[in-house]
Amino acid sequence: MSNSPLSCMRLxxxxxxxxxxxxxxxxxxxxxxxxxxxxxxxxxxxxTSKGASCNYGIGCDGRSGVVVDECDRSWCSxxxxxxxxxxxxxxxxxxFYPYAVNANVWKSLVELCADICKRHGKNKVLWLGSxxxxxxxxxxxxxxxxxxHRWFDNKSCPGDYLYSRYGQLAKExxxxxxxxxxxxxxxxxxxxxxxxxxxxxxxxxxGAVLKTYPDGTVLTITKEDGNWGYCGxxxxxxxxxxxxxxxxxxxxxxxxxxxxxxxxKMYDEINxxxxxxxxxxxxxxxxxxxxxxxxxxxGTGGGKLGLTKSDCKAAVxxxxxxxxx
Numbered sequence: 001m002s003n004s005p006l007s008c009m010r011l012x013x014x015x016x017x018x019x020x021x022x023x024x025x026x027x028x029x030x031x032x033x034x035x036x037x038x039x040x041x042x043x044x045x046x047x048t049s050k051g052a053s054c055n056y057g058i059g060c061d062g063r064s065g066v067v068v069d070e071c072d073r074s075w076c077s078x079x080x081x082x083x084x085x086x087x088x089x090x091x092x093x094x095x096f097y098p099y100a101v102n103a104n105v106w107k108s109l110v111e112l113c114a115d116i117c118k119r120h121g122k123n124k125v126l127w128l129g130s131x132x133x134x135x136x137x138x139x140x141x142x143x144x145x146x147x148x149h150r151w152f153d154n155k156s157c158p159g160d161y162l163y164s165r166y167g168q169l170a171k172e173x174x175x176x177x178x179x180x181x182x183x184x185x186x187x188x189x190x191x192x193x194x195x196x197x198x199x200x201x202x203x204x205x206x207g208a209v210l211k212t213y214p215d216g217t218v219l220t221i222t223k224e225d226g227n228w229g230y231c232g233x234x235x236x237x238x239x240x241x242x243x244x245x246x247x248x249x250x251x252x253x254x255x256x257x258x259x260x261x262x263x264x265k266m267y268d269e270i271n272x273x274x275x276x277x278x279x280x281x282x283x284x285x286x287x288x289x290x291x292x293x294x295x296x297x298x299g300t301g302g303g304k305l306g307l308t309k310s311d312c313k314a315a316v317x318x319x320x321x322x323x324x325x
Contacts, residue, residue: 002070004056004115006108009038009065013046013053013074017084020073024120025139026086027113028077028147029169030054031093031101031159038063041090052076056112060092062104064112078153086147087116091162097318099159100239103204103226110169114176117144123177127170146170156321185223190241192217201235204228218244275304280312287316 003010032041038059045053045067053074058064067090068074076088091109093099101109117125122144128134131151139145146166149157162169192198192213201207204225210233213219219236221229229238274280280288288307291297297315300306307315 003066004112006064006112006115007066008063009042011042011046013067014048015053015075016068017073019071020084022085024087025144026147027144028086028088029158029162030090030149031099031157031162032090034095035060036092038065041092042067045090054088054090057090058092058105058108062108064108077149082147093159097314098161100161103228106226110172113173117177125170125173127166187220187222188243189218189220190243193242194240198236198240200233204235210234271309273308284312284316287319288312291315
């Protein structure tokens with residue numbers, strides 16, 4: 001089987017088995033734990049000393065490269081059984097929880113998965129929802145299933161961001177495989193949920209900043225690209241937008257905004273901000289102090305930490321997961 005024509009480079013790793021011993025019927029996305037270029041990602045996973053590899057790597061700008069040919073088994077998922085039947089795809093991601101990928105990577109992941117399916121004679125991708133259901137299922141000749149690295153080792157890979165979107169990934173890939181037109185987008189209104197405001201950009205991810213919307217601003221989203229939405233003046237990251245109503249339902253909008261403000265007040269009460277180490281709960285204090293001492297956490301200036309309870313929890317979880325990687 002040939003490799004994807006979507007790839008822009010090929011840098012083969014010695015960490016592989018040639019050929020694979022099972023027909024391809026599985027797709028396994030991974031998070032690379034770093035916003036790397038495709039060149040850096042392929043270099044990283046082609047090193048002998050890495051002791052690991054992948055079939056494909058997708059860089060932070062969406063370009064993809066081949067590290068192990070599709071006909072061979074990569075060393076990627078801590079499971080020879082999985083990797084012998086899977087095309088494994090390392091995706092550039094944030095280096096911290098939930099290891100999010102940007103819109104460029106998501107778009108390329110969907111396109112690459114669809115291309116792999118077409119060349120392998122598959123017209124349907126299944127997300128069965130769990131390790132148990134997936135491993136117990138025998139894919140039909142026209143099917144691919146999604147699997148996850150975390151099922152086979154004590155790792156968070158592919159990260160909660162990607163893992164929680166496996167259903168959406170299957171849906172978008174199947175949309176491309178069916179050739180059916182996408183459902184028409186329905187505009188909706190959302191409220192900015194960002195204490196420091198939300199940047200509006202000329203393009204998703206890295207476009208120039210046009211302006212900053214204050215926390216609580218209501219925007220109408222008229223189209224989406226991955227986790228970015230267009231609001232009339234530019235693009236905003238939807239991770240900081242709370243959907244509140246259909247754009248054609250002003251009554252629901254007004255009522256939901258009131259609910260949203262009440263919710264935010266309640267949220268602030270149960271998610272306090274800690275400005276000193278002494279204010280941080282004792283069960284997190286040592287970890288947070290270590291992150292501060294190493295410069296990982298810089299604070300908000302003036303000697304203030306400026307960390308919320310949820311910030312502390314996420315930082316400590318990420319630190320402890322990182323220590324296990």
